[in-house]
Amino acid sequence: MKKSTQILGQPIISISEGAEIGKVKSFVINPDKGSVDFLTIEHEDWQVSVKAIPFKKVVGIGEYAVTVESDRAVIDLNEIPIADQLVNKKIRIVGAKVMTRKGELVGEVKEFYADENTGKILGVVLQTGELETILSADFVMTYGRDIVVVKEEAPGHFLDDPEKLLTKEVEEELEQPGEEGMEALRAKQVELLKGKKAVKDIYAGNGEQVIAAGTVLSEEDIKRAQEAGPGVFVELSMHVDE
Incomplete structure (x- = not known):
């Protein structure tokens, strides 16, 4: 590996x-x-x-x-x-945003692990707020150009040791994250986006502006986007700059 x-x-x-x-x-x-x-x-x-x-x-x-x-x-x-x-x-993986299939932002890929004999991707290293963590490729649904889509239960199965990617334990322990896990995920989303600048106006489905272009995102701004729905939050996360 x-x-x-x-x-x-x-x-x-x-x-x-x-x-x-x-x-x-x-x-x-x-x-x-x-x-x-x-x-x-x-x-x-x-x-x-x-x-x-x-x-x-x-x-x-x-x-x-x-x-x-x-x-x-x-x-x-x-x-x-x-x-x-x-x-x-142009699938790049490194630098891609990681989202659950329901539009929850999990983090950003910093690098990945591959089997040195077959080239199979075994897992990705994620930046979630200030922390780096590892996620098995078993939880990946789609490798896209800009986004890696993962199963909803993925945030509850981060790994701290890459050697665990070589075991089947992660495949046998799939569980839906509870409310506590979702709250932790939302907190990590705040860490990931806080202080970044929105580069376009972000609107809710009813046409109401949620975030104005040029806004340096505060915790309140990010929570407002989260509450506006997964689609709004995904739109925001794809249009920010350092």
């Missing part, structure tokens, strides 16, 4: 040539499988096309490098329709 930050920027070494063939530039995510399917390559000689390595061609991910058998593992993504489609979906 590797953190995304342990892979990005790593040199890619061809075993047969004994040479570096580039560095890991980014991940190509398959949202349907919940996996990293390709690693794109940064190389000064490749400025036009997007070069990448299928994750299944990776031999190993070590502390200092990613290894492949030879430079023949490198492909041009533009020449493979399925890969090109995944690139155009």
Whole structure:
């Protein structure tokens, strides 16, 4: 199991040539499988096309490098329709807002964990207010371009140790969060947005303005948006700036 930050920027070494063939530039995510399917390559000689390595061609991910058998593992993504489609979906995960299916803001993804042998995403590291916590990918319903949608019970199953992602315990303990859990989630939403600036006017379903553009959000502003409904709160969380 590797953190995304342990892979990005790593040199890619061809075993047969004994040479570096580039560095890991980014991940190509398959949202349907919940996996990293390709690693794109940064190389000064490749400025036009997007070069990448299928994750299944990776031999190993070590502390200092990613290894492949030879430079023949490198492909041009533009020449493979399925890969090109995944690139155009622009699923980034890191930096995405995390919402429950009912529109409750949970936090923001700071990084993720992946199986170093298969590329399967095992869990995400969330920033919830001032705290960082871990959520198993078992709770993820959708990996989107800007939002990761999770099950409603997800906030009640944060982990403090990434090793727990390798167990099945989280799958066997699904429970609906009680009122106490929902209150804790709303408090974390306040922590996450407090002090940020709304970049557009936010309106309720009846047309009433809830938040004006340019407002530096206070706790009262955020609670007002929460009370206006999930749709209003999602709209606000997607239109804020530092």
